[in-house]
Amino acid sequence: MATFKTRLSKISKTNGKIILANDYDLSVKKLEKKTVENIKQLHPFLCAIKLNFHLLLPLGKKEILKITNTSHQYGLQTIADIKLNDIGNTNRVTIENLWSLGFDAVIANPIMGIDSLKNLVNISHKQDKGVITLCHMSAPEARLSYDIEIKMKKKQQLYQLFLDWALNSKADGIVVGATFPKIIQYCAKKIGKKMSIFSPGVGVQGGNAKEVLSSGTDYLIVGRTILNAKDPINVAKELHLQSIGK
Template sequence: MTIFKTRLSQISKSNGKVILANDYDSSVKNLQAKTIKNIQDLHPFLCGIKLNFHLLLPLSGKEILKINTFAHKFGLQTIADIKLNDIGNTNNVTIENLWRLGFDAVIANPIMGLDSLKNLVKSAHKKEKGVITLCHMSAPEARLSYDMEVKLQKKQKLYELFLDWALTAKVDGIVVGATFPKIIEYCNKKAGKKLNIFSPGVGTQGGNAKNVLTSGTDYLIVGRSILNSKKPINIAKELQLQSFSK
């Protein structure tokens, strides 16, 4: 068995660096069937699939496990996007349940604090699972919080502090929105190869795949641009080809 970061890298060598954000809204029915069909149709162009909190809540544990098992059949890595942020005991109980449901990694909010984050990473890595932390999200209003100036040992932007914590805690990756290529560039320059950068917000939210890949993004997280397309396979294939160019 290999660690999450290695497994994701291995599948990306053949399939490219696109992760499907399978994040339907509440009006969509038959979530399990639609998700499995997406995996069936799109897996040659994906290295992973991300399932958001609002998608997981309507599903049973059995249905979630079936989705993850089906994704693993094609070598895809599965990520639980729940922005985990709580006390240590709650975090550990949560991730143990996520691992039983078949997930390979969790997205967490580092606002929990550095010590809690270190413990979360340590616990996940013992099971060869991954932790990806928020650094700067893709929505326009993200600037209101992630660009705030904070002061601990020194004055810095909140996303700069979150990057420092990610490096110290040795997380597997950070989320930096594709709508903020300059911040991606900053994070890539400072982090180097120590962690991966995952960028949502390509397409529908205005992020440009080529620009963010050039800026330092390692993996594109794409949802609506693929899910809402009349030709989702074509969109996924186009993004895959762009990801190979990095």
């Protein structure tokens, strides 16, 4: 089987670079049915679907498998956004369960430490699965933590350390919020083609798709901007066109 990074790149060549953050709140009923409908309606404009903790928790194994299997039927990759961060054994058991549920990649928090992160990436890559690590999130308050100056071997900001760890562990990509285009530029310059940049925060949170893509983002993670639109298909199509430069 091809690697996660290769699979995602392949589908993005035809479908563009939009990843749907299918993260509904508790007011939405019939989550499985709604999610499957989204996949069927929006798949021509998506390369992947991302499912967060608050969508996964109300669902059972059968429902999650229905979602991931439907995604794969349309060629989409599936990402479990659980900010995984624990000791090695817990991380291993967690991803084994995620892979059995049909996920192709997991988003992890590198605060677990470089050794644990390396191990997570290694055991995931052996099964052709992907690991995407947090670098700098999209919320305004992210600066309170990710911009903290730290000193280990040298003085740097926390997101810079996380970027170094992602590179060192050979992760598949990093998350950098679309609301911080200058940080995207910094990361893109440093990583080159070694990893992909995934950026949430376009639309509702204030990120501009064209600016972010020109700054070096590879994939846009979009949720409420599409999900809450009066015409989700048209919004997804417009973002898709922007992602392929049209």
